[in-house]
Amino acid sequence: MATRKAPVAEVLSRLRKAYPRADCTLDFTSPLELMVATILSAQCTDERVNQVTPDLFARYRAAADYARADLRRLQRDIRSTGFFRNKARSIRGACRTIVEEHGGEVPADMDALVALPGIGRKTANVILGNTGRAPGGVVVDTHVGRVARRLGWTRHTDAVKAEKDLSRLIPENAWVRVGHELILHGRRVCAARKPACSACPLSDLCPSAVPA
C-alpha cells in the first residue's frame, strides 16, 4: 500500500487530459432509469446492462410499474445481468418505497436514497451525480477504490471510508467527473492484477508505480 500521496491537483489535471470524454456509460433518460441501471450494473458490465434496459424501460415506465411487478417476470426480464433474484427484489423494493413515500419520484437527497431497500451510498452518488443533483461524495466502486489506494489517497478497502477520504481530498466540483475518470483509468490502465505503469500518465506521481 502506498504511503506517499500523489499530488491531487496534478493528478486531476492529467486525468482530465487523458479522459476528456469520461462520463456515465449507462444509458438512461431519467433518475428512475439510472437507479434501475445502476442496480443492474452490480457484478455486470455496463455494456450488458445497456443491452437489457431498452426493453426493460419500455415495459416498466414508472416506479409504480416495478412496484406492482410480478417478481418472477421481473427476474426473467433482467436475468442476463446476473444475480437477478437479488436485483429484482432491490428494484421492486426500492420502487415500492418510492411510490409509497415519495409520490413515485426518485428522491433527490442522499438520506432518502440510502433509506430505499437495496440502495447504498455508491448507487445514491451515481444517481445524484449524474442527474444534476448534488452527490454526497465521490462514487467509489472497485476501480476507484483500487486506483485511489495505489495513489495513496486512501488506505481503506471499505468503500464508505474511502469515499470520505476522497471527498476530503478532491474539490466538490470535481467529484462526479473524477469518479468517471478513475473508473476508466482502472479499467484501461491501472488494472487489478497487472497495472500498466509504463503506459500510465500518472507514473511519475504515483507512489505505487512499478518500474518498467
Ligand code: SF4
Ligand atoms: S497504473 Fe501504475 S502508475 Fe498508474 S496509477 Fe496504477 S499503479 Fe500508479
